[in-house]
Amino acid sequence: MSTTKKDIRALTKEQLRDFFVDQGDKAFRGNQVYEWLWQKSAHSFEAMTNISKETRQMLEDNFVINHIRVDTMQRSADGTIKNAVQLHDGLIVESVLIPTKTRTTACVSSQVGCSLDCRFCATARLKRMRNLNPDEIYDQVVAIDNESRLYHNRPLSNIVFMGMGEPLMNYNNVLKAIDKITSDDGLGMSPKRIVVSTSGVPKMIKKMADDEVKFKLAVSLHSAIDEVRTTIMPFNETFPLADLREALEYWYTKTKNRITYEYVVWKDINDKRKDVDALVQFCKFAPSKVNLIEYNPIDDGEFQQANSEAIDMYKNILEANNITVTIRRSRGKDIDAACGQLANKS
């Protein structure tokens, strides 16, 4: 007879407490095991040293801990670290640690591959194989926090959901992972230090607003003109800018949190005055800021970084319209860890 053991980290704390009561033990034992699983990130029941040997064996007989494993770690000359992370079923995702003078940021994945098809993105070339579980997202953060302490002598300060996958297409699991990351039972991080970056799924942005989430929202916009955006991000045909704009207005009305637009300027694609004017108009619908991101070609060069005059034009016109703009230089280019490069050659 073969029985499949359950992933113990799929249980809530209450369910774990109930399990121990059903076994004739104390509910408190559930708290102890929960602490080992989340706060202490135990990889095995063996490691739970304040639990009796018999209880550890009983857990071993009933459950597994599907912990991720950092398969390979690459370190960039600029201090960026990229992890290729192996999941319990052998699939691989990537996560990145980005250190700057003032913060260390984890960029984590939410899906294996991606449901969407942004044409400038290496991940889009992998079909979506599955969503990550909450514990697989949480484990990426723990692994990066450990690396941050080890290589940069400081804990992780920020998290962005900007790795592989569209986080709003795995909304429930992303939310559960963030609950664990922010709860005192987990890492106790402030939700204000977490950014969920979406390519813009209007229905889910409204849902987030209704759920009164406390983390920040970023949208990969890249163009405020439908025809251009559809060329870059074909799903824009299904979720056009008018719907996105309406969802973002709803978000702001409900949360009062301003929106960050992630925006790459590509040569001959969106580097003209009309592109900037459209962005300025789009920014007027809800308080927002713009991150102009340096592009990292993923291969033969259909998408090329625009020249510095075009970037300056964006910056000057946005600022003249009182829109905050930041130019983000890419990090970790030498290890293909920069934006849009995950899954490129790994």
Ligand code: SF4
């Ligand atoms: S940019 Fe993000 S949403 Fe678009 S294909 Fe890549 S991983 Fe998916």
